[in-house]
Amino acid sequence: MIVDLPNTSTAKISKALVRIREEGGAVALGRVLTLIIASTLGHEEEAIEAANDASREHPMRVIVVSTQDPSEGPAKLDARVDAEIRVGGDAGASEVIVLRVYGDAADDPESLVTGLLLSDAPVVAWWPGTAPAVPADSPLGRIAYRRITDASTQPDPQAALHQLSSSYRPGDTDFAWTRLTIWRAQLAAVLDQPPYEPVIGIQVNGAAASPSTTLLAAWLQMQLQVPVQCELTAGPQTNHVHGVRLTRASGTISLERETPDIATLSQPGQPTQDLTLKRRSLRDCLADELRRLDPDELYGEVITRGLPQLDDVVAQRTGA
Structure with missing residues (x-):
């Protein structure tokens, strides 16, 4: 009615x-x-x-x-x-x-x-x-x-992400972070399996219009204490995370999403797997955020500490 x-x-x-x-x-x-x-x-x-x-x-x-x-x-x-x-x-x-x-x-x-x-x-x-x-x-x-x-809806998503970093207060969150829940869970599950070797190299790829790609790179660098190579591709084709490559002594773990809904997981000595990895809908993101009404402390750390650290690594690499 x-x-x-x-x-x-x-x-x-x-x-x-x-x-x-x-x-x-x-x-x-x-x-x-x-x-x-x-x-x-x-x-x-x-x-x-x-x-x-x-x-x-x-x-x-x-x-x-x-x-x-x-x-x-x-x-x-x-x-x-x-x-x-x-x-x-x-x-x-x-x-x-x-x-x-x-x-x-x-x-x-x-x-x-x-x-x-x-x-x-x-x-x-x-x-x-x-x-x-x-x-x-x-x-x-x-x-x-x-x-x-939702930084992804802003005219300049990357600039919006950095504005969120400078304006953050406990209780803030952004759907660019919420959309990473499945990515973070999948990567954590992979690293929780043998061989338990340290990660020595990280590469994250995604669209320049994807603030989630930048947050994923910042989270990985902060959690694993390894400089991340974050590559953002300009173009109107997508605004998604494209893939992650984690290098260890035994080889490289690759989680690549070449189509919107399916990602391919490759690990040394194991068969290649296709995983369902859809971009989360507005409904899913909203329902996820409403499950908790206390501040998301991990997001706060990533947006205020991890993102500036990622910027420092990019500046050092480019000589800026």
């Missing part, structure tokens, strides 16, 4: 939610958190769909704050808020409140959502598109336990 509330206010939205529960039996019981999605007008639906799917694992209230894209210039529309409440089949296992905010009404997003937050429930903020320079200091970031960004 979808209820439209044109030119409305937070108080009217709260009253409408109460009325919907009384008339239709929809309740907020069992909701474990509030997810705030900061989007731009006309680009909300993909994020809402991902949140609806993730809500089947994490029942929640979803508040979408959709404003004019800053790149379009100063807002010229009259200040108003058009709301939409979605429950039942249109909201998965959540209840969705979409706030389309126009003009000067967008100047204080924190006040727009404060009265709609679930009582005594943690708040997670997610920017599917352009994120604030310092998410933790933004109006929505200040009220959130966790703050989720």
Whole structure:
């Protein structure tokens, strides 16, 4: 069910939610958190769909704050808020409140959502598109336990990654890191098998548009204490990690993904294996991040310590 509330206010939205529960039996019981999605007008639906799917694992209230894209210039529309409440089949296992905010009404997003937050429930903020320079200091970031960004959606993903490094606060995370979960698990499993030899060389390949490639290289270098050769390929063909090569005395372990969904694992003295290694969907990434509401300490170390160390190695290699 979808209820439209044109030119409305937070108080009217709260009253409408109460009325919907009384008339239709929809309740907020069992909701474990509030997810705030900061989007731009006309680009909300993909994020809402991902949140609806993730809500089947994490029942929640979803508040979408959709404003004019800053790149379009100063807002010229009259200040108003058009709301939409979605429950039942249109909201998965959540209840969705979409706030389309126009003009000067967008100047204080924190006040727009404060009265709609679930009582005594943690708040997670997610920017599917352009994120604030310092998410933790933004109006929505200040009220959130966790703050989720996605460097891969930025105009310059690598620059966005380094901005995240300088602005990091405990509770921040990025989907560029979440997409590496399967890669990290697979590489750790390979190195946990004999022969237990130290890694003496690491090469990571991926697209220049893939911040995940850079984070994977930074993580490997930080964990294995071996300088990494990170090669980023320019071009529009993909924005994925392409492969990793780990060199030991007995030979080279190679995990290469030449097609979007399948990776080939080659190890000395063992048959070659084809592994399913899909790029994780928005739904999978979001559900993964919502499983934990405490700070991701490993991500914090990689983004603040591992990434600068990787930059130092690249600078030394190039003489910069």
